[in-house]
Amino acid sequence: MNKNKMIIAAPIVWAAIVLWLHVGRMPSSEHASWLPPHTDKIVHFSMFMTLGFLHARAWMFLKKSPASFLFFITTSISLLYGAALEGLQSLLTYRGADVFDWMADGIGSSVGTTLATTRIWKSWWSK
Numbered sequence: 001m002n003k004n005k006m007i008i009a010a011p012i013v014w015a016a017i018v019l020w021l022h023v024g025r026m027p028s029s030e031h032a033s034w035l036p037p038h039t040d041k042i043v044h045f046s047m048f049m050t051l052g053f054l055h056a057r058a059w060m061f062l063k064k065s066p067a068s069f070l071f072f073i074t075t076s077i078s079l080l081y082g083a084a085l086e087g088l089q090s091l092l093t094y095r096g097a098d099v100f101d102w103m104a105d106g107i108g109s110s111v112g113t114t115l116a117t118t119r120i121w122k123s124w125w126s127k
Contacts, residue, residue, distance in 0.1 A: 007061045011054040015081065018047050022085045023092060044101045045108035048078055052112030060116070067117040071110070078109030 055074045059065065065073075082105030090097035 004061070008058050011051060011058050014051050014054050018051060018081075019085065021047065022089055023095065040098075041100060041104040044082075044104035045111075048082060048105040048108035049112035049115075050108075051081075052078055052109030053116045054112075055109075056113040056116035070117055071113050074113045075106060075109050079106045082106065082109075 052074050055077065056070050059070055059074065079102070082102045085105075086097040086099075086102050089095040
């Protein structure tokens with residue numbers, strides 16, 4: 001697969017992985033007694049930071065947009081996606097929804113988008 005297709009496919013594949021991790025029948029980090037409290041917030045932050053980064057990179061590849069627009073669009077889409085996932089989790093008997101998870105999703109997406117739009121990443125990515 002060439003680089004152009006990988007740039008576009010990466011956020012789609014990652015979003016599918018995030019969906020599977022949210023609804024899969026696996027123990028969540030909040031049920032693992034050996035982990036520190038609120039570890040699941042770090043996991044949410046990390047997943048959505050990666051999603052925000054990949055989404056911003058794909059958007060930058062497809063269309064030249066100002067960083068403020070990228071920040072708005074990727075964070076908005078990630079917040080909607082995170083809310084949909086939390087809503088889906090509330091319907092599952094083996095999972096639960098949490099507004100703080102959703103907030104961690106939004107913060108992570110914001111950080112990922114910010115990283116993707118910095119000059120350092122732009123110059124590294126274009127190589």
